[in-house]
Amino acid sequence: MNELELINKCVSGDNSARKRLYEIYSRQMLAICYRYVGDKMIAEDILHDGFIKVFVSIRSFHYRGEGSFKAWITKIIVNTALEHLKKEEIHRNTLPLEEWNGADVMMEEEEYERVPNSVLMNFITKLPEGFRTVFNMYTFEEMSHKEIGILLGINESTSRSQLSRAKAILTKQIKDYIQSNEG
Numbered sequence: 733m734n735e736l737e738l739i740n741k742c743v744s745g746d747n748s749a750r751k752r753l754y755e756i757y758s759r760q761m762l763a764i765c766y767r768y769v770g771d772k773m774i775a776e777d778i779l780h781d782g783f784i785k786v787f788v789s790i791r792s793f794h795y796r797g798e799g800s801f802k803a804w805i806t807k808i809i810v811n812t813a814l815e816h817l818k819k820e821e822i823h824r825n826t827l828p829l830e831e832w833n834g835a836d837v838m839m840e841e842e843e844y845e846r847v848p849n850s851v852l853m854n855f856i857t858k859l860p861e862g863f864r865t866v867f868n869m870y871t872f873e874e875m876s877h878k879e880i881g882i883l884l885g886i887n888e889s890t891s892r893s894q895l896s897r898a899k900a901i902l903t904k905q906i907k908d909y910i911q912s913n914e915g
Contacts, residue, residue, distance in 0.1 A: 735801055742790050750787055757802070758783070761809045767868050768813035770857035782812035810873055814883060817865055846913075847906055855905045863898035870895050 733741075733752075741749030761782065765775035785808050793804055856864060865884065869875045870891070875883075877891040884891070 735798070736795050739790065739793065739795065739801060742787065753786075754783060757805055760802075761805065764806065764809050764872075765813050767853070767856060767872065768810070768817065768865060770859075770861075770864065774816070778813050778816050779809070781816075782809040785812060810869075814865070814869075817861065818884070846910055851909060852902075852906075855902055855909075859898050859901060863894050863901065866891050866894040867898040867902075 738749050738753055738756075742753055758779065762775055762779050765778040765782070766772060769775050769778065782805075786805055789808070793801065795801065856867065859867060866880055869880045869883070870877070877888040877895075880886070880891040881888045
């Protein structure tokens, strides 16, 4: 059964199709949730809420070719994670300026390549919530600072500042990781 047939069966209320759709996308979507909240249990709750929204609104989905459904479901999951962050007002938490020592955000590409993806993702999930949210939206969702500002209810300059601080923190963590694994 192809993706479009599976979607059509979900629209008609076929629970086995819904289960299959969940099996196909849940791991990827859970990773997105975790990237935003950094807590596995909360990420699972967001995933559950997101899939409920997917199945409730699947009738409004318009298939536009391969990849269009994944993009649609990803948007719903990201928005569900952002709604959670807004509700908890986590996106407003930031580190005081003196706590992020302004590390140099410029690194050679080879330095990034020496750090396993799992370690990088762990560093991202450990960022302060506001920095992590902006970093994820800018880097992974490819949103502009204007779009981020609108969605989070913050100024564009605040989005830029939080992204810069997130990059500084990540750069320091990466450099520390490389140093500790060279010796």
